[in-house]
Amino acid sequence: MPGTPALIAIDWGTTSFRAALLDGTGAILDRRTAAAGILQVEDRAFAAVVRSELGSWLERWPGLPLYASGMIGSRQGWVEVPYVPCPAGLAEVAAAVVRHAADGLALSFVPGLSRTDAAGVPDVMRGEEVQVLGVADAARDGLVVLPGTHSKWVRVARGRIVAFHTFMTGELYAALKGHTILGRLMRGEAEDAAAFARGVRRGAEEPALGHALFSARTLPLMGLLPETGVASYLSGLLIGAEIAGGLGLAGTVPAEVPVVGDARLQRLYHAAGQVLNVGFVAAPGDEAFRGCLALARQRGDVR
Structure with a gap:
């Protein structure tokens, strides 16, 4: 009541x-x-x-x-x-x-x-x-991830915020989509799970983000990625790079990492976590x- x-x-x-x-x-x-x-x-x-x-x-x-x-x-x-x-x-x-x-x-x-x-x-x-x-x-001890325009990776110890790092993931995606040749290759906004997972792996494995980004041009150019999957691939690539960077800065990673954000972002990070074996879970809201x-x-x- x-x-x-x-x-x-x-x-x-x-x-x-x-x-x-x-x-x-x-x-x-x-x-x-x-x-x-x-x-x-x-x-x-x-x-x-x-x-x-x-x-x-x-x-x-x-x-x-x-x-x-x-x-x-x-x-x-x-x-x-x-x-x-x-x-x-x-x-x-x-x-x-x-x-x-x-x-x-x-x-x-x-x-x-x-x-x-x-x-x-x-x-x-x-x-x-x-x-x-x-x-x-x-x-609570562990990590809290807050994805968005400027994603935050926050380390908590005994309920206190002891450190955090910012990643400009959302803003980079918007800028690349709207103001570079990568955006011109995109066809539609439909989500492509396979392209997203491929991007996550590429972003997490390639330490040079500037080099990894160029693959969002070369893969569709060579017919190795459909143009309808470029948006998902680029999203996955940036999120994968963020996760790799965040994990590297965080040190020990708990079994479950709460993700605070809207349902779509929570779903994307959960999918990326499945690719990279990170236990992202949706915070209740x-x-x-x-x-x-x-x-x-x-x-x-x-x-």
Whole structure:
């Protein structure tokens, strides 16, 4: 039976706005989605978006804590929240949450995370840290993979994020498809499982990605890959290269690796894992909302 509303959690990214009304157990009582990512909001009218999308909740349950995660806390968003350096867990992230009141609204903005590798090169994430906190309980050790435009491979130890690495897999695919000769060879978007698996193997086995990519041109050119399979092959090649790189950086790999993302990406990574003997499993979903609830509890905003 649904409980009493305890929190409004907002996952606000570059291209989308998602919000959930949660009770104290984490059950989602209601949800809202809108094509109102931070880049679509004109004149930084973020408060107007909140009122438009969540007005009925705010009127019915005034005073509920609102937690916002994702790119809304970036330099391009509503309030810039500094990155928290790794390693960091629930306590460190919660301590860096920024409370901001404006336009009659009070929101708690969640920070992102940063790390610097041995060569002094920084890496950052914003939004994924809440998803990881939502999927990794306090006793969990292992990896969490968050595929997408900028895929993240995150190592968790005792519920704390100790390291992560970013791979520009999704953005590379979009750029190669839309702006190179590889895209001109593609015919249609139909998924080709055999071509995808072939690409995964090639991407994982060839250490020079720039060389491996050229095979997406030569194979169809020589009649060794149908043009209808080029898109799947290229997708598999990039995902295979990412997995090989991620595994190399991660060290010990657990038997099961949760994948946080939409159903299509989860399915692709599961298929790639079957080719490479990696146990990718789909995370249950709504991790960002559960992560916000965990932070609100840590800060005492939800009992």
